[in-house]
Amino acid sequence: MSLVHLPPSCVDFFMSRVEGVLTSGSLAESTQIELLKIEVGSYFDDKTYVMPTSSNGTGLMAVLRYCSSELARSDVLLQANTMSGLISICAHGNTSIAGYIDCDYALMPTLKSVQRAVIDHINNGGIPDRLVVVLSHLGGLLNPDLEDIQLFLENQGVVLVEDCAHSWGIEVPAISKSLASVYSLYSTKAVPAGEGGLVVTTNRDLGDWLNRYVIYDRVEREPDFEGMNIRISEVQALLARAAIQGTSEITEGRRIICDRYFEAISNKLGIKQSELTKSQLVLYDPDNSYNYNGYKFTLYTAAQLSSLSKLDKQYRSSCIYDYVIDQKNITAEKGFLNTLTQIESHICLPTWYNYPEEKVQAVIDAVVALL
Ligand SMILES: Cc1ncc(COP(=O)(O)O)c(C=O)c1O
Numbered sequence: 498m499s500l501v502h503l504p505p506s507c508v509d510f511f512m513s514r515v516e517g518v519l520t521s522g523s524l525a526e527s528t529q530i531e532l533l534k535i536e537v538g539s540y541f542d543d544k545t546y547v548m549p550t551s552s553n554g555t556g557l558m559a560v561l562r563y564c565s566s567e568l569a570r571s572d573v574l575l576q577a578n579t580m581s582g583l584i585s586i587c588a589h590g591n592t593s594i595a596g597y598i599d600c601d602y603a604l605m606p607t608l609k610s611v612q613r614a615v616i617d618h619i620n621n622g623g624i625p626d627r628l629v630v631v632l633s634h635l636g637g638l639l640n641p642d643l644e645d646i647q648l649f650l651e652n653q654g655v656v657l658v659e660d661c662a663h664s665w666g667i668e669v670p671a672i673s674k675s676l677a678s679v680y681s682l683y684s685t686k687a688v689p690a691g692e693g694g695l696v697v698t699t700n701r702d703l704g705d706w707l708n709r710y711v712i713y714d715r716v717e718r719e720p721d722f723e724g725m726n727i728r729i730s731e732v733q734a735l736l737a738r739a740a741i742q743g744t745s746e747i748t749e750g751r752r753i754i755c756d757r758y759f760e761a762i763s764n765k766l767g768i769k770q771s772e773l774t775k776s777q778l779v780l781y782d783p784d785n786s787y788n789y790n791g792y793k794f795t796l797y798t799a800a801q802l803s804s805l806s807k808l809d810k811q812y813r814s815s816c817i818y819d820y821v822i823d824q825k826n827i828t829a830e831k832g833f834l835n836t837l838t839q840i841e842s843h844i845c846l847p848t849w850y851n852y853p854e855e856k857v858q859a860v861i862d863a864v865v866a867l868l
Contacts, residue, residue: 503743515735519732524732530731548704548711552727553661556727558727564590564658571592572627572628572629574614574628574629575597576605580633580662587631598613605638630646651674666790679697688740750791751792754794757857757861762778780843794845795844796844798844817843
């Protein structure tokens with residue numbers, strides 16, 4: 498079944514301009530890319546530099562390459578529950594994984610687990626000046642401890658890179674405390690443009706470096722400067738602009754589905770919506786929905802909701818990673834019990850933009866029947 502839809506206004510935006518792009522005589526490195534940079538930049542308060550890339554992965558790789566070659570920071574701490582591809586992204590960024598950070602409620606590291614991982618690293622001889630922490634905001638929520646984590650890492654002299662693959666459409670907090678935030682516009686992500694990534698940074702030096710890095714050899718540079726073509730074409734930039742134009746409509750559409758699930762669950766359980774939010778049964782708070790883009794609707798199947806683990810696959814969408822990224826090193830014995838428990842005890846319900854009403858109702862009926 499095809500699940501990815503763009504609002505008609507996005508399709509119109511694209512269709513009414515694509516001929517102009519195709520006949521413009523510039524299919525790369527031209528107006529669409531520049532407009533995309535401006536339009537993405539307008540979502541952020543801080544002075545930002547925006548670099549569109551072929552994917553979130555290549556954007557992260559470039560930022561890590563900057564860390565290793567320009568900042569002499571080659572040690573990375575990664576969170577234990579995220580896309581396994583981050584391991585190869587670190588390798589391509591010329592960095593090595595110095596350790597993993599345990600995840601907790603919301604399937605992301607807490608301030609405490611970041612503190613523990615950084616202090617352990619330092620106690621084992623690691624040097625803060627060489628360290629980068631990469632955090633992934635998962636499931637359409639920002640890491641609940643983000644601001645405290647940013648402050649802690651800043652005080653420790655450790656660089657933070659935010660993997661925002663799931664996070665386009667969330668109201669953005671100040672990003673200047675992180676080196677960069679890297680978004681994904683991949684087809685199944687919160688706001689889809691088929692493929693694509695966006696590196697957003699307030700760091701001018703990184704912004705300038707990225708301008709050179711994404712073009713192999715066009716600009717003057719030292720002979721040993723490593724560049725890589727990870728740009729997108731003008732047509733892809735137009736598609737990205739079209740999708741980004743639909744941000745509010747897509748995220749609103751997803752949140753409306755989340756609200757339906759939330760209301761049905763609270764009614765069935767006889768729990769007030771405000772209590773349900775606090776109950777840690779559901780990872781959703783409609784009163785703080787600006788903090789959320791509706792990318793996933795997550796339910797915990799542990800404790801009270803264990804019957805939900807029987808929910809048929811047809812009524813679910815994929816989990817927020819139901820595996821750890823490094824099975825050899827992320828084990829209960831090595832201190833990752835929280836991560837292992839969290840990933841085993843959640844399920845996600847589908848929140849696709851424009852998901853047909855009868856499908857949404859079928860999910861609600863199936864969930865309610867199990868509660
Ligand atoms: C948490 C996370 N990080 C990074 C990525 C990579 O995104 P892209 O496919 O745009 O490289 C994904 C994609 O699945 C992801 O879920």
